[in-house]
Amino acid sequence: DAGVIQSPRHEVTEMGQEVTLRCKPISGHDYLFWYRQTMMRGLELLIYFNNNVPIDDSGMPEDRFSAKMPNASFSTLKIQPSEPRDSAVYFCASSLAGLGPREQFFGPGTRLTVL
Amino acid sequence: EDQVTQSPEALRLQEGESSSLNCSYTVSGLRGLFWYRQDPGKGPEFLFTLYSAGEEKEKERLKATLTKKESFLHITAPKPEDSATYLCAALTTDSWGKLQFGAGTQVVVTP
Numbered sequence: 001d002a003g004v005i006q007s008p009r010h011e012v013t014e015m016g017q018e019v020t021l022r023c024k025p026i027s028g029h030d031y032l033f034w035y036r037q038t039m040m041r042g043l044e045l046l047i048y049f050n051n052n053v054p055i056d057d058s059g060m061p062e063d064r065f066s067a068k069m070p071n072a073s074f075s076t077l078k079i080q081p082s083e084p085r086d087s088a089v090y091f092c093a094s095s096l097a098g099l100g101p102r103e104q105f106f107g108p109g110t111r112l113t114v115l
Numbered sequence: 116e117d118q119v120t121q122s123p124e125a126l127r128l129q130e131g132e133s134s135s136l137n138c139s140y141t142v143s144g145l146r147g148l149f150w151y152r153q154d155p156g157k158g159p160e161f162l163f164t165l166y167s168a169g170e171e172k173e174k175e176r177l178k179a180t181l182t183k184k185e186s187f188l189h190i191t192a193p194k195p196e197d198s199a200t201y202l203c204a205a206l207t208t209d210s211w212g213k214l215q216f217g218a219g220t221q222v223v224v225t226p
Contacts, residue, residue, distance in 0.1 A: 043159070045212075045214065056213065103149065
């Protein structure tokens with residue numbers, strides 16, 4: 001299995017530009033998560049989906065952030081307009097449903113730099 | 116408010132020098148306690164899940180234990196390849212998917 005795939009791996013953009021991050025979860029996984037990691041705040045959950053439906057987006061910092069999951073094999077996280085404080089590493093993770101808590105498998109991340 | 120705290124923030128070990136990392140949690144109800152390893156420039160890699168107090172799990176030189184208030188990750192006779200940041204995360208009864216992560220312990224093992 002290829003694991004969770006994210007693209008791009010690095011993104012450098014200027015303030016005010018639109019940024020789109022992409023994720024392909026592990027095939028067969030029911031849950032998809034978007035996280036942001038910074039030195040100051042650590043790893044934070046932004047939003048997660050179950051069977052392509054957003055379940056909890058309370059971690060999305062502002063209306064500038066939006067996420068979609070049009071099908072079971074693809075999700076996007078969009079920032080419009082981007083700001084320097086959005087600079088961080090963004091991770092996508094996926095998980096199987098089960099009777100109890102199931103481990104989440106993380107992708108390699110997208111390092112976003114907003115100038 | 117749910118909180119997960121890890122200590123120490125950083126740990127420097129000589130190869131072969133065993134030590135323990137601490138993860139204390141204050142949550143409404145624990146469904147699972149997860150340990151991950153993160154190497155620089157990579158995503159967290161799953162290590163263990165612990166579900167109830169008294170439970171222990173082992174993998175090579177790592178052993179994770181759980182009490183009602185904290186979890187420990189014991190590293191026995193570490194090797195340089197054990198150098199990484201170790202993250203713990205709590206899953207609570209309030210929300211299925213929301214892992215509450217600690218800030219991590221950065222471990223460096225020198226030859």
